[in-house]
Amino acid sequence: MKHSKPFFCQQLVICILFTLHSSFFILPTFAQSPYELKTGKELTLLGVGAITLGTSVALRSAVDPLTPTEISSLNRDEINAFDRKATFHWSTTADRLSDVTLAGNAVLLGALTLGTKPMRQDVKTVAVMFIETIALANGIERSVKGVTQRTRPFVYNPVAPLDEKMTRDARQSFFSGHATNAFATAVFTGEVFRHYFPNSRLKPVVWIGSLGLATATCVLRYEGGLHYPTDLLAGAAFGSLVGWGIPKLHQVKNKTALGQRVDIQPWSNGAANGIYMRLAVFSR
Template sequence: MRSGFRLTRSTPILFVWLTLQSLVSSAQSVDSLSVSTQFPSPYQLKTGREIALLGTGAVTFGASVLLNRAVDPLTAADVAALDRNTINAFDRSATQHWNPTIAHMSDATLYTNAVLPVVLTLATKPMRNDMKTIGVMYLETLLFSNGVESTVKALSRRPRPFVFNPDVALEEKLTRDARQSFFSGHATTAFATAVFTSEVFRHYFPQSKWKPVVWVGTLGLASATCVMRYASGRHYYSDLLVGAAFGSLVGWGIPKLHEVKNQKSWGRRLNIQPWSSGSANGLYARWQL
């Protein structure tokens, strides 16, 4: 099933360029509105933890490369024996789609999300002053999320939806990539970078009016990436949902692990007051998450 609209080769490039231009303008506005005084970084690096995280990411990514080489492509006989009715009802509709142009568009939205943390870091002074910390955290996010996803993909060897589509040329189905559907790398990376960007921005600019814009923009791009991966016949719903969930967890978890545990902030979050009813006295406590 092909889409009813046409896209030129320059469309993805133009989309990325316009998105980055818009974000740079927004980031510069944030920079000009931020206070000039220095404030402590919301994150900190610890040598042992960073070695463990980077090492785990590198090992899983390296393992995925080796496992991928062991994947045998489907043969023509394998393809002929496939039956789309064996796919569960929730995922089956994906086998009706095939559109390489939309697949290229999903690359554009993915790459846009992936460069947003870099743009925000360079364009805003507080983040720029903390470039090393943000860079290490972002590398850990990308290595770990993609390493695990690629390893699972090489082990599961699930045929992509288009492999079941009789309208797709046979040569497209006889590649290693055609057997790497679960779970979606695009969804994983898109949501990992979206949540990472939004969480980091939130911590550096807790009072910024741009926080909702960053959240909606990054998650919107990630969602668009997933929609296009489905529409292009590259992934099933389940591939995308698992990828989005795992990517979001990593994108949130890496900054959380590095968050500075400032004991002074407890005083602002924990509110304790005395109370009296005339016949009894006590303390009222409220903890704000």
């Protein structure tokens, strides 16, 4: 219920006069999220992600698997010197472990989101941004694979089974989807955590943990004979760009110009009187 200005001033003066029984309260409130969602922006980002994912499916379906004759004619000496050593690798164990480390990054993000109150209270915003990150990263990365149709390193390795070499996936090397997703998730996690907790001493721990898992994913993909170094470097760079860019696009503007609003009201519990003050700190 709102009072007129004269009535409010009168009550304020009376409350100040009761100095022997007065109490003074300051209740700070920090309700602002470092990010904001806007319908138009989200529809655009999700739409681009959906379009690129659809395009990648169409491009992949047009890829013709290598024939045994084509495989037997491959020459690893035609690969550039920087990438050539990858053609000597083949490991199904490393392949499976790369899925584990990739999932580990997503688990880390989920644990931070659900395990910390500020992020948990803003879970919808974090979830929407992460979905946009993954949709865009995968849509573009897979579309590039469908266009380049680069043969994976293990196809040059006589140790690898022929049936693995004769799949569409065997021609989907550039650039690495695992590296893209791993670094997109790692950078997204680090960026989001530092914005919710700008003064936390755990920021280096989160960055080292997430980037360490992403790096391990890339190493395992190399050891498995699934990617060349250039595939992994390109995926890491592109994934990092998307993982940084999506949170950046959603940051609340003018965060450095913190505002303060002070609400002052008379207060009484029947036995004592005083002033109720609420200091609200906000970032826009």
